[in-house]
Amino acid sequence: MDRRKLAIGFLLYGDSTARYLEYFLPSLLAAIDNCGLDTIIMAWDNGPRGFVANRQFLDAYPEIVLMGNGVNDGFAKANNALISAASEAGATYFLALNPDTLLAPDALQELLRALESNISLASVSPKLLRWDFAHKQQTQTIDTCGIVLNAGLQFRDLGQAELDQGQYDQVEILGPSGCAALYRLSALARVRDEHGYFDERFFMYKEDCDLAYRLRVSALASALVPTAIIYHDRSASNNNFSLWGRLLNMRYKSKQVQAWSFYGDWLIFFKHWPTLKLPDRLAAIFYRLLALAYALVFNRQLLVEITKAKQVSKI
16 A cells, blocks of 8 residues: 655735636646645635635635634745644645646646655755736746855745746756755655744745755755646746846836845845855855845945844844
8 A cells, every 4th residue: 555645835925816716726736637646725814804705715715724823924934834744644745835836737747746756855946937927828938947145045936937948947946945845754854953944034035045045955865856847926036046136127126025035035045154265254254245235325224133133043
């Protein structure tokens, strides 16, 4: 008897996720039918409190276990609760998945095949292509082929906004984006610490980069599975992958998103500084000086996030 089990978890955020569910869930269930494993599906309600559209929609899917209390616990904490539930249920693998995605019918089958054929892999990433939700079109534009790491703790989404021509199918990645990431639970257990699987000090943004980095430092590898296709709706992207280009792009995001992203980047810096060798330390300092210059010129309120990240990193 096959004892392997797949747990799938996704988060709900009010109206920003409710509009996707009628497309996301049928694609997910079709992919599950093809994956060949016993599967647990869990959803975590991150609110807002009193918003019932998501819960009402899920009433038609009794196979989905709904958790959470309608309060925004953040990406890291909510996913940690789902991972713990998956572990308690005896799952072998955990798929973190955004509901603003559309899965190809064989996406889960391909991801699982990659993990099961290589026991050294701790996680795998699908090839995420852009889903033009407004026009209900699946495109060949890359959303991400996984997270890659540049000098100085600079993380980026591989291939973002490029036309997919298979150019990254054999490229090594650091880890999967939290948008769609399949993890081996035994590997997550190895890097879990007092802050959780995902570090709950991040709340939202950069926690997937942090987890990918911790897995790599622990010699736990990841890989892109180019045959596993998932489509993702991303409202905005930035084609300039220099730090200054990404900082300038931040100006067009909400103040809250700016704060979360800026805070997360500095928390990674303070948290992982001891692991860096001299060349990376010099690069990290250079990039953070650019970030500091951006805050001084464009948004001085972000300076508070640096102080907050420094204080939290000591906890």
